[in-house]
Amino acid sequence: MDISYILNELGEDRENYFNAVSPPIIQTSNFTFNSVAAFRDALTDEYEHTLYSRGDNPTLKILRQKLAALDGAEDALVFSSGVAATSIPVLALLKQGDHVVCVENPYSWTIRLFRDIMPKFGVTCTFVDGTEVKNFEEALQENTRMIYLESPNTFSYELQDIEAIAKLAKSRGIVTMIDNSYCGPLYQRPIELGIDLVMQTATKYIGGHSDVVAGVVTGKRDMLKKIFELEFMAIGAILSPHSAWLLIRGLRTLPLRQNKSFESTKVITAWLKNHSKIDKVIWPFDPGFKQSALAKKQMKGCGGLFSFTLKNSSAESIEAFCNKLQHILMAVSWGGHESLIIPSIAGIPVADYNAANPRHQLIRMYVGLEEPEYLIKDIERALG
Ligand SMILES: Cc1ncc(COP(=O)(O)O)c(C=O)c1O
Numbered sequence: 001m002d003i004s005y006i007l008n009e010l011g012e013d014r015e016n017y018f019n020a021v022s023p024p025i026i027q028t029s030n031f032t033f034n035s036v037a038a039f040r041d042a043l044t045d046e047y048e049h050t051l052y053s054r055g056d057n058p059t060l061k062i063l064r065q066k067l068a069a070l071d072g073a074e075d076a077l078v079f080s081s082g083v084a085a086t087s088i089p090v091l092a093l094l095k096q097g098d099h100v101v102c103v104e105n106p107y108s109w110t111i112r113l114f115r116d117i118m119p120k121f122g123v124t125c126t127f128v129d130g131t132e133v134k135n136f137e138e139a140l141q142e143n144t145r146m147i148y149l150e151s152p153n154t155f156s157y158e159l160q161d162i163e164a165i166a167k168l169a170k171s172r173g174i175v176t177m178i179d180n181s182y183c184g185p186l187y188q189r190p191i192e193l194g195i196d197l198v199m200q201t202a203t204k205y206i207g208g209h210s211d212v213v214a215g216v217v218t219g220k221r222d223m224l225k226k227i228f229e230l231e232f233m234a235i236g237a238i239l240s241p242h243s244a245w246l247l248i249r250g251l252r253t254l255p256l257r258q259n260k261s262f263e264s265t266k267v268i269t270a271w272l273k274n275h276s277k278i279d280k281v282i283w284p285f286d287p288g289f290k291q292s293a294l295a296k297k298q299m300k301g302c303g304g305l306f307s308f309t310l311k312n313s314s315a316e317s318i319e320a321f322c323n324k325l326q327h328i329l330m331a332v333s334w335g336g337h338e339s340l341i342i343p344s345i346a347g348i349p350v351a352d353y354n355a356a357n358p359r360h361q362l363i364r365m366y367v368g369l370e371e372p373e374y375l376i377k378d379i380e381r382a383l384g
Helices: 001-009 036-044 059-069 082-093 108-121 135-139 162-171 223-236 241-252 254-273 292-298 315-324 371-384
Strands: 075-077 098-104 124-128 144-150 175-179 197-201 215-219 279-281 306-309 338-341 363-366
Touching: 001 059, 001 241, 001 254, 059 075, 059 215, 059 241, 075 082, 075 223, 082 108, 082 144, 082 175, 082 197, 082 215, 082 223, 108 124, 108 144, 124 135, 135 162, 144 162, 162 175, 175 223, 215 223, 223 306, 241 254, 254 279, 254 306, 254 371, 306 315, 315 338, 315 371
Parallel strands: 098 124, 098 144, 144 175, 175 197
Antiparallel strands: 075 215, 197 215, 279 306, 306 363, 338 363
């Protein structure tokens, strides 16, 4: 399906709402029925019918169709956060006694889910270095029911060979799920590589303006229906119609914004690599990136998140650099219009900083929509 069609037309039945270009926000909790038979049909199968906005809502339906088509998936479910888009499918698809193999160091709340929450329900997890397919194979147990990936990682950028891992999982009847937030559907299409469920935080590039928190999962209808019918409905982490509308609006400019972020990141990483005070730059599309071949094979483009380290890095020098930035904002998250910085040490008690730990030295930057020269000037001043 043509991407311009998906972003501008798909799901939008304009003749049903006065030929308005922008779809309405159907701000209702409830929908009425003209007959008991129609009411019964809706109550019997809420996945297929619009009954109550905890299940479905027409504004959300437009968004779901677009997100599914972008991923090349049969359907999409949308949630009130990215973490709900991970935890609800995981809770739905696993049961007591099951085992998960998860890539090491995924998003922090994904670690908490598999390490601290799922064991309460008798589900165990092994975290593996995801850069080698054999590490997944070696970690599989009789009771492994899910492999969870996040490629690239959004702090240190390790990739997993998505196609090879999906193939391994299929041969053992194991469900695969990936956090595809870094690339999104424009730059990486995991369903085409054999993955069952693709999760994204829509808070980032899809929303794109740092004003909405949301999540999405795409996949086959039967799997999504299973998730929808019990855990989705019972947990109720739903998106409001207004937030869905903001995401539809975000989608209109997704290619433009993501491309700008990608192009500016090329310029900034190249500049940083030549700076005398910079030690390392880590970005999957950097020619020197250690998994560069795999990045080029499975990603069509690259996100605007990268990390770097300072020469003679110390907690003081990292803090001094970040404190001196004037335009690049210090904050969590990414994917909006504004450029951001987060030093790894902001998440570590000062006394625990270990200069020998390469992860502690990382400074993550997200490149937003400002001109790269403007951002470079800010970095140059702060390095000075
Ligand atoms: C890679 C990744 N996955 C998942 C999430 C969770 O998304 P949300 O904040 O929308 O719940 C985040 C949030 O920063 C993230 O960076």
